[in-house]
Each structure stands twice: as structure tokens, then as C-alpha cells.
Amino acid sequence: MNRKNLFALIMFPLLFLLLIAYACSSTTTTRKVANQSPVTPAAVSEDEKHLDVDFTISCLECHTEETPEVVADWGAGTHGKVNVGCFVCHGDGEDEYYASPGTDACLSCHDSLATEVAEAQTDETCFTCHDGHKLKFHAEQHGGFGASHPGWLRPDSHIKSTHSPQYTGD
Amino acid sequence: MSVTRREFLKLTAASAAASAIGSELMVGSAVMGSPAIDWHKSVCRFCGTGCGVMLGTRNGKAVAVKGDRKSTVNCGLLCVKGFYLHKIVHAKNRLLQPLVRKNGTLQPASWDEAMSLVAEKFSAIIKEHGPDAVAFYGSGQGTTEETYIANKLFKGHLSTNNFEGNPRLCMASAVGGYLTSFGADEPVGTYDDIEHAELFLLIGSNTAEAHPVLFDRLVARKKNHPSTKIITIDPRKTPTNKIVDLHLQVIPGYDLAVMHAIARILIKEGYTDEKFISESVTFSDGKKKISYEDYKRFLEKFTPEYAAEKAGIDPQDIVKAARMFGEAKTAMSMWTMGVNQRTRGVWLNNLMHNIHLLTGKLGKPGCDSFSLTGQPNACGGVREGGGLCHLLPGHRKVAVKQHREEIAAIWNVPASNIKPKPGKHTMAMFSAIAAGDIKAAYIMCTNPAHSLPNLNKYLQGLKDCFLVVADSFHPTETTRLADVVLPAAFWGEKEGVYGCTERRSQHMAQAIQPQGQARWDGEILMDLARRLGHGKNFEHFKTPEDVWSEYITTTKGRDMDLTGAPYSRLRKVRGLRWPVPDENHPGTWHRFTEEDPLFPKEKAKGRRMYFYNKPDGRAVVFARPDKGPEEPVDADYPLVLSTGRVLEHWHTMTMTGSVKQLVRAVPQPYVEINPEDAKELGFADKDTAIVETRRGELKLMVRVIDRPRKGTIFIPWHWPEKLANLLTTDAIDPGSKEPEYKICAARIRKA
Numbered sequence: 001m002n003r004k005n006l007f008a009l010i011m012f013p014l015l016f017l018l019l020i021a022y023a024c025s026s027t028t029t030t031r032k033v034a035n036q037s038p039v040t041p042a043a044v045s046e047d048e049k050h051l052d053v054d055f056t057i058s059c060l061e062c063h064t065e066e067t068p069e070v071v072a073d074w075g076a077g078t079h080g081k082v083n084v085g086c087f088v089c090h091g092d093g094e095d096e097y098y099a100s101p102g103t104d105a106c107l108s109c110h111d112s113l114a115t116e117v118a119e120a121q122t123d124e125t126c127f128t129c130h131d132g133h134k135l136k137f138h139a140e141q142h143g144g145f146g147a148s149h150p151g152w153l154r155p156d157s158h159i160k161s162t163h164s165p166q167y168t169g170d
Numbered sequence: 171m172s173v174t175r176r177e178f179l180k181l182t183a184a185s186a187a188a189s190a191i192g193s194e195l196m197v198g199s200a201v202m203g204s205p206a207i208d209w210h211k212s213v214c215r216f217c218g219t220g221c222g223v224m225l226g227t228r229n230g231k232a233v234a235v236k237g238d239r240k241s242t243v244n245c246g247l248l249c250v251k252g253f254y255l256h257k258i259v260h261a262k263n264r265l266l267q268p269l270v271r272k273n274g275t276l277q278p279a280s281w282d283e284a285m286s287l288v289a290e291k292f293s294a295i296i297k298e299h300g301p302d303a304v305a306f307y308g309s310g311q312g313t314t315e316e317t318y319i320a321n322k323l324f325k326g327h328l329s330t331n332n333f334e335g336n337p338r339l340c341m342a343s344a345v346g347g348y349l350t351s352f353g354a355d356e357p358v359g360t361y362d363d364i365e366h367a368e369l370f371l372l373i374g375s376n377t378a379e380a381h382p383v384l385f386d387r388l389v390a391r392k393k394n395h396p397s398t399k400i401i402t403i404d405p406r407k408t409p410t411n412k413i414v415d416l417h418l419q420v421i422p423g424y425d426l427a428v429m430h431a432i433a434r435i436l437i438k439e440g441y442t443d444e445k446f447i448s449e450s451v452t453f454s455d456g457k458k459k460i461s462y463e464d465y466k467r468f469l470e471k472f473t474p475e476y477a478a479e480k481a482g483i484d485p486q487d488i489v490k491a492a493r494m495f496g497e498a499k500t501a502m503s504m505w506t507m508g509v510n511q512r513t514r515g516v517w518l519n520n521l522m523h524n525i526h527l528l529t530g531k532l533g534k535p536g537c538d539s540f541s542l543t544g545q546p547n548a549c550g551g552v553r554e555g556g557g558l559c560h561l562l563p564g565h566r567k568v569a570v571k572q573h574r575e576e577i578a579a580i581w582n583v584p585a586s587n588i589k590p591k592p593g594k595h596t597m598a599m600f601s602a603i604a605a606g607d608i609k610a611a612y613i614m615c616t617n618p619a620h621s622l623p624n625l626n627k628y629l630q631g632l633k634d635c636f637l638v639v640a641d642s643f644h645p646t647e648t649t650r651l652a653d654v655v656l657p658a659a660f661w662g663e664k665e666g667v668y669g670c671t672e673r674r675s676q677h678m679a680q681a682i683q684p685q686g687q688a689r690w691d692g693e694i695l696m697d698l699a700r701r702l703g704h705g706k707n708f709e710h711f712k713t714p715e716d717v718w719s720e721y722i723t724t725t726k727g728r729d730m731d732l733t734g735a736p737y738s739r740l741r742k743v744r745g746l747r748w749p750v751p752d753e754n755h756p757g758t759w760h761r762f763t764e765e766d767p768l769f770p771k772e773k774a775k776g777r778r779m780y781f782y783n784k785p786d787g788r789a790v791v792f793a794r795p796d797k798g799p800e801e802p803v804d805a806d807y808p809l810v811l812s813t814g815r816v817l818e819h820w821h822t823m824t825m826t827g828s829v830k831q832l833v834r835a836v837p838q839p840y841v842e843i844n845p846e847d848a849k850e851l852g853f854a855d856k857d858t859a860i861v862e863t864r865r866g867e868l869k870l871m872v873r874v875i876d877r878p879r880k881g882t883i884f885i886p887w888h889w890p891e892k893l894a895n896l897l898t899t900d901a902i903d904p905g906s907k908e909p910e911y912k913i914c915a916a917r918i919r920k921a
Contacts, residue, residue, distance in 0.1 A: 056837050081412055082386050083378060083817050085835050088250055092834035104234075107202035109247045111224075111236045 050093035059086040059093065073133040089132065101132070202226075207234060210681035213668045213745075214252040215311070215661040216820050218543025219243060219383050220670025222744050223252055225662050225681045232256040232662050232682060241744045243361060243674070249382035251820055254829040259662050259682070261828035265644035266686025269655040276655060281687065284654050285694075288612075289701030291636045291653075295609045296328065303609045305332035305599050308557050309616035310340065310548030313666025313678070315717035316691040317551035318563060319708065320614065323695055326581040327704040331568055331593030332608060335557040336616045337548040338596040339623075342906035343510040344541035345553060347519020350905075351527070351790050353783030354729045355553055355565060358761045359502075359538030360672040360747055364391055366536030369498035371491075372402040373425065373522065374508015374912075378409040379817035381506070381542050389413055399498065401491050403428060404508060405812060405879045406842075416491055419879050420481040422810045422913045423799030426514060429521035430796060431477035432492040434469040436528055441496025443530025449777040451527050452788040460793060468793040480796070482879075495525060500536025506544060507814070511911040515903045517794040524791045532789075533763045533779045543671040550669015554730050554748075555721065559593035564724040568592055580724055582707050595907040597622075597900055604631030612638045612698075614691055615658065619647035620822040620890055623909040624865050624900035640694055643824040647890050658691050659684035665714045667740065673758075675735055676745035692717060729761075729768060729783060799913040800901035801864075803881070807915035809847070810882040811863060813898060814912075819888040826888075839889035840873040841918070847881065848874040851918065858921040861885065863914055866896035869921050883916060 053062060063086065064071050074080040087093075089101040106126045130136065207226040214221040222241025226234035235255045239246030268284035269276040295303050306324045308317055317335070324333045348355045364370075364387050378385040392398045392413055402410060403418045403425055411417060420428060436442055453465045460468075474485035495501055503526065509518045523539045531537035543549050556563040566573035569590055578585040594602055600622055602608040611632075622628050632651045639652040642660040649655045663684040669675045684690065696708045711717050715737040725732040725748070734750040747757035751767050758766050762779045773787060774780035780787040803810055818835040819826040826832045841861055843853055853859060857872040861883065870885065870892060878884045887894035899914040 055834070058835055058837060060835075078389065081389055082382060083250070083409055085250055085818065087831040087834050088253060092830040094834075095830050104202045105253075108234070108236045108253055111202065111239055111246055 048097060048099050050097045055094060059090075070133055073131070077133065077135040079133075079135060103127070202234060202236060204228075208681075209236075210662075210679040211238060211741075211744075212662065212678040212681070213546065213670070213676045214248075215255055215258075215546060215825070216249075216251045217381055218310075218545055218548060218671045219381050220546065220668065220672070220674055220676060220745070221248065221252060221383050222676070223248065223255065225256065225679075227662075227681045230682050232259040238744065243670070243672075243744075244383045244386075247383050247386055250818055250835070251826055251832065254826075254832060255661065257829050258825045259660055260685070261643070261825075263643045263645070263824065263828050264660065264685060264688075265641060265649070265655060265657040266688060267657055268687065269644070269649075269652075271653045276649075276652070281689070281697075284656060285697050285701060288638050288654055288656075289698060292328075292610055292612075292698070293702060295636070299609060301328050301330040302332055302593070303607070304328065304330060305594070305603070305608045305611045306334070307596070307599065307611060307613045307616065307618060308333075308335040308552070309614060310335060310337040310543075310545030310552050312547065312551055312615045312691060313664070313714065314547060314551040314555050314669060314675075314721060315666050315714045316614065316695070317547075317555045317557040318717055318721045319692050319695045319699075319711065320612075321556055321563065322581050322707070323699045323702075323704065325562070325568070325588055326578065326583045327587065327699065327707065328702070329587050329589055331559050331589050331591065332599060332602075333557065333593055334559050334596045334599055335548075335552040336596070336618070336621065337545065337552040338558060338907060339511070339621065339909060339911070340507065340544045341510050341541065341548055341553075342558075342908040343512065343515025343519055343903055344505075344543075346516035346903070346906040347523060347541070350516065351520050351523035351792065352762070353781050353789070354761070356549060356673055356730070357538060357540045357671070358533050359540060360674070360759055361387070362759060363500075363502050363536050363538045363540070364388065367391070367498075367500045367502040368395075368398060368536065369494055369501040370398070370400045371495060371501065371503040372400065372404070372410060372414075373503065373505045374404060374510075374518075375402075375504055375506040375542060376404070376406070376408040376410050376508075376814065377504065377506075377542070378412065380544070380815055382817060384504075384542065385410065385413075399494055401494060403491075405810070405882050406814075406884060407877045409817070416487060416494065418481070418483050418487050418491060420483055421879065422812055422882060423512070423802070424481040424796075426518055426521060426794065426796040427472055427477035427480045428483070428488060429518070429525065430469055430472035431474050431488050432495065433521070433524050433528060434472050435474070435489060435492035436496050436525060437466060437469065439493070439496060441492075442528045446530035446778065447528065450779045450781065450788055451791055452786065453791050453793065455793045465791060465793050472796070477796075480798075496529065500534075501526075501529075501531045502536065503539045504542050506542045508912055510541070510906075510908060512908075512913065513800040513901050513903050513910045514794075514797050515908050516905040517792070517797070520790075520792040520794055523789070527789050527791050530778075533760045535760075541671070546670065547668040549671060549673065550667060550675055554669055554725070554732075559595050559599075562588070562724075563721060564726075564728040565730050566724075566728075577724060580720065597902055597907060597909060600628045600631065603635050604628050606631070606634065608635060610636040610638070612640070613648060613652075614640045614695075615642075617641075617646045617648045617822040617824060619651055620893060621887075621895065622900070623895050623898040623911055625893055625895045626866050627900065640691055641824075642688065643828075646822065646824050647893070656694055657686060657688040658694065659688045663688065664690045664692075667714075667718055670745075673730070673747045674745040675732060675740065675748065677737060677740035679741070690714075731768070800910050801899050801914045803915045807863065807917050808881070809916045809918060811861065811897060811914050811916035812878070812882060812884050812912050813887045813894045814884060816886050816888070819886070821888065823888040823890065827890075836886075838871055839886065839892040839894075841870040842873050842875050842878050842884040843918070844878050844880045844882070845874050845876055847883075848872070852920070853918075859918050860921050861897060861916055861918050863897040863899075863916045865899065865914075868892055868894065868896055883918060887911075 089105045091097045209224040221244035222238030237246035237248045270279040399415045401416045402414045405422045453460045474488040478485035526532040526539040562577045574588040575585045637652045638654045640656040640658045642658045662681045665680040699708045722732045731749040731751045734752040734755045735746045750757045781789045818832040855874040859872045885894040
């Protein structure tokens with residue numbers, strides 16, 4: 001059995017249980033983005049509205065006080081280091097707000113992962129392995145799917161960018 | 171690293187819980203994974219980094235953007251601005267029809283009505299007052315093709331060199347530095363040097379916010395090679411400091427002495443490459459050639475203590491910085507506006523080149539003195555395309571007879587059409603508009619009524635002259651003052667080429683049709699040319715490709731040879747870095763070395779570098795005086811005011827201001843005050859203050875933060891409702907004519 005299958009074996013029952021638990025207990029309605037037209041921005045559902053707080057200050061300014069541990073997690077990860085702000089995944093809080101964001105935002109920069117996931121025919125998402133704020137690569141430590149992302153050009157693949165090869169397009 | 175099973179389950183459970191909703195989106199993800207989207211290869215519309223982006227369209231609308239993973243510039247990464255480009259295409263402030271001022275207000279008009287009026291006014295003014303009574307002011311954001319058409323019309327057919335572009339306000343000092351030090355504009359190396367550098371010296375650059383994807387590359391470089399060191403010289407602590415090892419937090423305007431002090435230590439402690447110096451370097455005091463010994467004597471004054479006192483830093487930090495630079499096998503310096511927007515910007519650029527020339531850290535992997543560009547096509551369209559008052563396409567000058575003749579032949583006009591005297595540089599141009607000497611101006615793709623320094627001096631003139639503004643957005647501070655506003659097609663709605671910081675020219679596909687009645691800027695300019703009776707020489711431009719094909723003939727045999735980069739090739743590749751003299755040439759990494767197709771081996775006679783645009787093939791190390799800022803602080807105005815940017819907004823906010831998420835990130839303008847100053851002056855966070863300079867005042871929210879150095883304040887200049895440029899000085903560098911946006915004297919009081 002390869003590592004990927006082993007990982008899936010552990011993950012799927014776990015996810016299944018969690019989803020059941022989530023569906024039973026949560027008062028939050030799941031946002032069914034998958035069923036919507038891909039070009040229509042999802043409307044903010046009533047029960048997923050951001051608290052009506054002071055929108056004249058930045059997300060980060062308020063959350064540094066209100067959820068310091070989340071800001072610290074984010075700040076310690078690469079996204080924090082390179083300033084990929086809260087709004088990128090969670091929206092502006094007024095017109096657009098995603099308490100639990102989907103993966104579209106991830107794929108804007110880490111696009112090749114989409115192909116990879118499709119090819120792997122897995123139901124796993126970025127967040128199966130990565131914590132949204134810390135980005136820690138749990139699965140990597142265990143040789144799971146995330147161990148390699150063979151097609152994924154991570155930022156550090158810049159090291160491979162040599163001068164001479166000229167790409168010839170898609 | 172080992173993790174126990176218990177920890178593993180804990181971690182997995184946490185992440186699975188966090189992603190319970192997200193999980194249903196991954197397979198057939200809402201937008202990014204949709205097969206119904208067509209992806210078009212393009213280049214980011216924002217800064218000068220030149221990130222490859224793919225624009226996703228569906229049913230004629232821009233619906234998504236993703237990083238182009240085949241681009242070696244960004245490997246698929248985006249910054250938070252590029253991320254929202256598709257939203258900007260359909261922003262509410264897009265101008266969709268021509269506007270003409272009638273009875274004092276701008277009112278919708280037909281294209282024919284608007285263009286007839288423009289042509290009529292320009293003709294009448296030229297007839298009555300001569301061609302120098304009109305002017306063109308362009309942009310480092312227009313495509314190369316657009317700037318080329320405008321250049322051909324104004325310099326070649328209307329016969330005025332009153333032709334400028336906003337790169338004058340942004341990187342003219344870098345041009346001056348490269349020309350005087352190396353003999354040719356634009357960097358020796360490319361971004362590829364980043365992955366070979368052991369040390370980075372960032373000066374006057376908040377890379378993390380102004381060039382985020384390059385900052386990502388620095389982060390990655392440091393992560394993969396933890397021994398990599400980063401030094402920054404900047405009056406402000408910025409988000410860039412997250413990865414910085416040594417910060418020299420200088421008093422604004424006194425870093426020239428620091429650079430000389432570093433050079434002195436490099437020589438004294440034996441870090442120089444004497445062979446390189448003897449082969450490829452010469453010395454000058456700016457007026458005449460001097461000897462290496464003269465230069466050393468000049469440097470004697472610049473002890474670490476002298477420089478440290480001037481710059482208000484610890485002398486030991488200067489010594490440390492110099493040793494780090496000297497000891498690193500490879501080193502790359504990068505800078506932006508903190509160096510360029512200075513009355514001695516050219517000199518400071520020279521001093522940056524000096525330390526690379528003295529140590530031979532130039533023209534080899536990991537070594538370069540590398541100026542970062544602020545706009546996506548300042549290098550391509552304006553510097554290379556000759557979009558300034560003294561230039562002609564292909565790194566040529568109006569003052570050189572042969573250059574005028576070569577370009578006139580390509581433009582099919584008598585050489586006498588091109589005037590030998592440079593026109594009015596940007597600040598002189600807007601002064602002439604204010605004085606009423608220039609009576610009509612055509613402004614394309616830029617917003618000077620927001621971006622010029624010392625605005626109070628220039629706004630009335632812009633109102634009074636016949637002002638034509640072609641822009642994709644309205645209102646802007648400039649369109650508000652216009653007599654005619656022309657709706658220009660935006661990024662994605664037109665085809666063209668952008669040339670970024672690293673000499674790379676990249677093709678952008680047209681992905682959708684222009685919205686409303688918007689037209690391609692090139693088409694608007696050619697319409698004007700026809701109406702002014704000069705249509706014949708533009709008739710063969712049916713597409714942007716036709717324009718590019720003519721443009722690259724102007725580069726043949728020049729140091730920036732783009733002959734090998736026709737559209738047919740550019741459409742396929744992720745850009746090409748000139749010189750690229752033929753279609754089989756892969757582009758050039760290090761200029762003036764054997765890698766450079768223009769490297770004259772016979773003349774070089776074994777030398778590693780030969781600066782072929784200098785008569786003796788040698789680059790120049792300059793002994794420049796350490797002149798301070800034009801407006802130093804005094805008892806009346808005791809604080810230094812510096813302006814700059816934030817990550818989430820860009821320039822005059824015409825684009826980022828329409829994206830709610832970006833507005834959310836930084837919702838309001840503010841003035842940053844150091845906590846110590848705030849305490850002394852009695853300011854608390856979120857107080858309202860009035861910032862005052864000799865030119866104007868501005869009421870702003872106070873942000874007490876340990877970013878600006880004590881004694882300095884900082885205002886981001888993006889917000890139209892709080893124009894930081896009412897305060898800035900319009901004193902210019904005598905060489906580059908670039909204003910000193912970065913330094914003026916101010917005071918602050920409670921509102």
C-alpha cells in the first residue's frame with residue numbers, strides 16, 4: 001500500500017465522522033458554492049455574516065486584538081510573512097464574507113494543485129492537510145498526499161528557475 | 171521531524187474541522203477548476219515586477235485571475251493586488267463613453283464630437299502658438315505600442331518634444347545612474363541573480379509592500395539557504411524587516427555618506443577586486459577623470475563615525491554592513507523610490523553601483539546593482555521606447571543628429587521634423603501649463619492631478635489649459651479637470667507588450683472586447699493623427715502587432731536589441747530579456763559579459779566585463795559629494811515627511827480603490843508617527859492631526875506606530891480625498907529632473 005492510500009484510509013473515516021458531527025451540531029448553513037454558477041459571486045448568507053463591527057479599521061487591526069492567536073498563527077506562516085491578508089480568503093466582511101473559505105483563493109497562486117487533485121481523483125482539499133492560518137504541512141511529516149505535490153510550483157521552486165529555458169506556452 | 175500518533179490525530183482533526191465546508195469545493199472548485207473558463211496569458215497590470223498572470227474569461231467577461239505558473243518571474247504566485255485584477259476590469263468606476271465639458275460640466279458625447287473638438291483645438295493652438303504650445307504626458311502603464319504611436323505623432327509629426335511620461339517622477343534617477351555609471355540604461359543582471367545571491371542590500375525599498383512577489387523570492391531564498399543575509403538601509407521599519415538581518419535606520423537624505431563609508435571600508439579592509447578595477451573601472455569626480463588614489467583620498471572623510479553622525483545611526487552598523495557585503499561571495503543590491511525620488515537621486519544611484527564595481531560583484535550569477543521599477547512598462551514603453559522629452563525609441567536621444575535621422579527614416583518623415591532640443595521635462599511641462607505657455611495637453615493613462623508633487627502650484631494650470639485625458643477610469647483627480655475625457659480600453663481588453671524591471675518584454679493577449687464605447691489608446695491616437703492630417707504614416711498599423719513590428723526595427727543593432735522578439739515568438743514564451751538579436755537567441759542574463767551577444771571580444775581582450783557604451787569600455791566609480799536633502803528640517807518645520815505606499819493599494823487608487831477587499835485591508839488614509847514623537851507631541855492613536863509643510867496642509871488620522879524613525883512622519887499617498895502631494899516638495903534632481911517626493915520638512919499639530 002502506498003503512502004497516499006494509507007493516508008486516505010486514515011483521513012476518510014475521520015472526515016466523514018467530522019462532517020456528520022458538523023452537520024448535526026452546527027447552526028451555520030453550509031454555503032453551497034459548488035451548486036452555483038461559477039461566475040456569480042456567492043451572496044453572503046444571513047447566518048454567515050461578519051459581525052457588524054468597525055469597518056473603518058483594517059481586518060488585521062481588529063483581529064490582532066480580538067483573535068490574537070489566529071493572527072499569530074497566520075503571521076508565523078509564509079502567508080503572514082508575505083502579507084497575504086485576511087480578506088484574500090475571507091472576503092471584505094461586508095459584500096463578501098466566508099467564515100470557512102473555499103479553495104478558489106488558494107488555487108489563484110497554487111494553480112497546478114488543481115490539476116494534481118483532479119488527476120489523483122481524491123476528495124481531499126488543501127485544508128485536508130493544511131491549517132488555513134498556520135499552513136503547516138501535517139501530511140508531509142507522514143508521507144501523505146501533500147508530501148510532494150509533484151506538479152506544484154511552490155515559491156521555493158524559484159530556485160529551479162534557470163535562465164536559459166524559454167517556455168513555449170501551454 | 172517526528173510527530174507522535176496522538177499529535178498527528180490532533181492535528182488532522184483540527185485541520186479537518188477547519189475545512190469541513192471548504193472540502194466540498196475542491197473537487198470542481200467554484201471558479202478556478204471550472205472547465206468553462208478560457209485562460210489568456212497576460213502580465214500583471216500593477217508594479218514593475220512583471221508577474222505572469224492568466225486572465226480567466228467566460229461569456230466575454232473577466233471572471234478570474236491566477237498566477238502563470240510557467241512564468242519564471244513569479245512561478246504562479248500573485249500578490250494581493252494582482253489577485254483582484256478581474257474585478258477591476260468590470261469596476262464601477264470604468265469610463266464607458268467619451269465626456270466633453272459643456273457649460274462647466276462633463277457631459278456624455280459621441281466619439282466623433284469629442285475627437286473633432288480635440289483635433290480642432292490642437293490644430294488651432296499649434297497654428298497660432300507653434301507646436302511647443304501642446305504637450306503629451308504618458309505613462310509607464312501604457313503598452314509599448316501606445317507610447318510608440320504617441321511618440322511618432324508628437325515628436326515626428328507635430329514636431330514637439332514636449333513629450334513626457336510619469337516614469338520621470340519614478341525612475342529617471344535610476345536611468346541617470348545607469349547611464350553615468352555603466353554607459354547604458356537598465357540593469358546588468360536579471361531576477362535570476364536572486365537565486366544565486368548570498369547577500370541582499372535593500373536601500374530605499376520596502377520590497378515586501380512595493381514588490382511583493384520579489385519579496386516572496388527573497389523569503390524563499392532565505393528559507394532554502396538560511397545563511398542568506400539581508401541588510402536594509404531605510405528611515406522606516408517596514409514589513410520588509412521581517413526577513414532583515416541588519417537595519418540601518420538612517421535620517422532621510424543622509425545615506426550618501428553611509429554609502430561612501432561602506433565603500434571606504436571595502437577598500438581599507440581588502441574586499442575589493444583589484445583586477446576587475448584595473449581592467450574595467452575608471453574614476454570620476456563628476457566633472458573630470460580622477461585616479462583610484464584620488465578616489466581613496468576623497469573617501470578618507472567618510473569614516474563610519476562621520477557617516478553615522480550624519481545619518482543618525484550606530485557607526486558599528488556601517489562597519490558590519492560593509493563587512494557583510496565584502497565577505498559575501500555574491501551580493502545583490504536593490505532599490506526603488508527611496509533612492510530615486512531625491513534631489514541627489516542620480517548620485518545615490520552612482521554610489522550603489524560604486525560598491526559593486528569596487529568589489530567586482532557585477533555581471534556574474536548572484537551579483538548585481540539592481541534598480542526595481544514601480545510601473546509595469548516604465549522600462550519597456552518609456553525608457554526603451556523613448557517616451558521622454560530627450561529620448562527617441564531604442565535608447566536614442568533627440569540631441570543626436572544620427573539618431574534623429576534613423577528614427578525619421580523609420581517614421582517616414584523628414585529628419586527636420588524631429589527637433590534636436592529636448593522638450594520640457596515633466597515638472598517644467600506642468601510649470602509651463604501653469605504659466606499658460608503650454609495651452610493644450612493630452613494625458614494618457616495617468617493621473618498627474620494626484621501624483622505631481624506640490625500640487626497647489628499646478629492644479630489651476632491644468633484647469634485652465636485645454637486638457638484631454640484618455641483613461642479607463644472616471645472620476646480621477648485629473649479627469650475632473652479635463653475638457654475632454656476619452657474612455658480607454660483597459661488591461662485584458664487590448665493586446666500589447668509590457669517590459670519589466672529585468673529587461674523582459676512580455677506579450678499580453680486581448681481576452682475580451684473593450685467595454686462600453688471604450689477604445690484602444692493606440693486607436694484613439696491614430697484617430698487624432700488622421701484628424702490632424704497625419705494619418706498616412708499610421709495607416710499600416712492595423713493591429714498592435716503591426717506597431718510592435720515597426721518598433722522593434724528601431725531596436726535593431728541597439729544595446730536593447732529586440733529584433734528576435736516578434737509577436738509570433740512573444741505569444742508563446744513567457745517574455746524575453748533583451749538583447750535578443752535574433753529569433754534563436756534565448757535572451758541575455760548578464761550584459762557587458764561574454765553572455766551578451768553584443769560583447770565585443772576583440773575590444774575586451776580577455777577582460778571579464780566590457781562596458782561597450784562607454785568609449786573606453788570602463789564603468790565609472792563616482793566620487794560624489796554627500797549632499798543632503800533640499801529642504802532640511804528646522805525650528806519651524808522640525809519633522810521629516812516621507813510619502814510612500816501600502817501593499818494593498820497602488821498609486822492613485824483608481825484601480826485598487828474599486829476592490830472592496832483591498833479597501834477593507836487599509837480603509838483610510840493616515841499619518842504614521844513614531845511612539846516617542848507621539849508622546850512628546852501629545853498624540854494618541856486615532857487622534858486627528860493637521861500635517862503642515864511650506865506648501866500646504868492636510869488633516870489626517872494619526873497612527874502611532876514604531877515604523878518611522880523618530881523625527882520623521884510617513885503618509886501613504888494613495889487617497890484622492892487626502893492628497894499627500896499637497897505637502898510634498900517639487901524640488902528636482904538637477905540631472906534626472908525627478909522630484910524629491912521622499913523628503914520635505916513638516917510640522918504637525920492637533921486638529
